[in-house]
Amino acid sequence: MTESYEDAHTGHVTFSGLNEPCSVGSIVEVVINAQSDRTTSGDVGVKAISPTGISYTCDVVRRANSYTATFTPMEVGEWRIGIFYENDHIRGSPFSCHVYDPNLVNIYGLDVGLVGQELKFTVDTSRAGRGPIQVTVMRHGRQIPCDIYEDGKGSGRFQVVFTPDGAGQYKIHISFNNNEIKGSPFILDIADASSVSVYGDNLRMAAVDRLATFMIHALGAESKDVTVIIT
Structure with a gap:
């Protein structure tokens, strides 16, 4: 979990950061802790800055001992969230927010296969943002083991390898940051040579x-x- 930050000037306004990446088009909620009655609704401001440098001023709502701001990211990449108290950044600001788009994940090489022969296909997330992939291969309700390798650290291109153990229809579920990508599950018919x-x-x-x-x-x-x- 990301640590909360404080300093002498803004110590009663803190933000613990965003622990998970966010998807394009989602509503990102920023909850800021207010640890003193000295703050007022006009004291705290929030700006979200896109990877291309566009700045968005967020509406801030006071709720009991916290402030809440929201924004909807429409670009893939690292966003910066600036949180201000009396026009000064609180400690740790601006904070990072990694944004991804599962619809930009591409699949290559998932065409045909034969029983007993190793089958390899590519999952390309290089344009979709940061995050892990999850691949599950199913046949008749039974999971088939598969291995995932990245083509160079940070490349965003992954090789998935599995060996079909029988003829028939296979379902391949592919998720990115725990969100199933467009077209998943993919259907693959395996023949017996x-x-x-x-x-x-x-x-x-x-x-x-x-x-x-x-x-x-x-x-x-x-x-x-x-x-x-x-x-």
């Missing part, structure tokens, strides 16, 4: 400049799930 067979005379011999054909039998698969490479 051992059930795929290929047959046809042209697999053994074909004539130059003549159309050659062969058949692929893949039960439950669609054409987009099959890749053919001829060398």
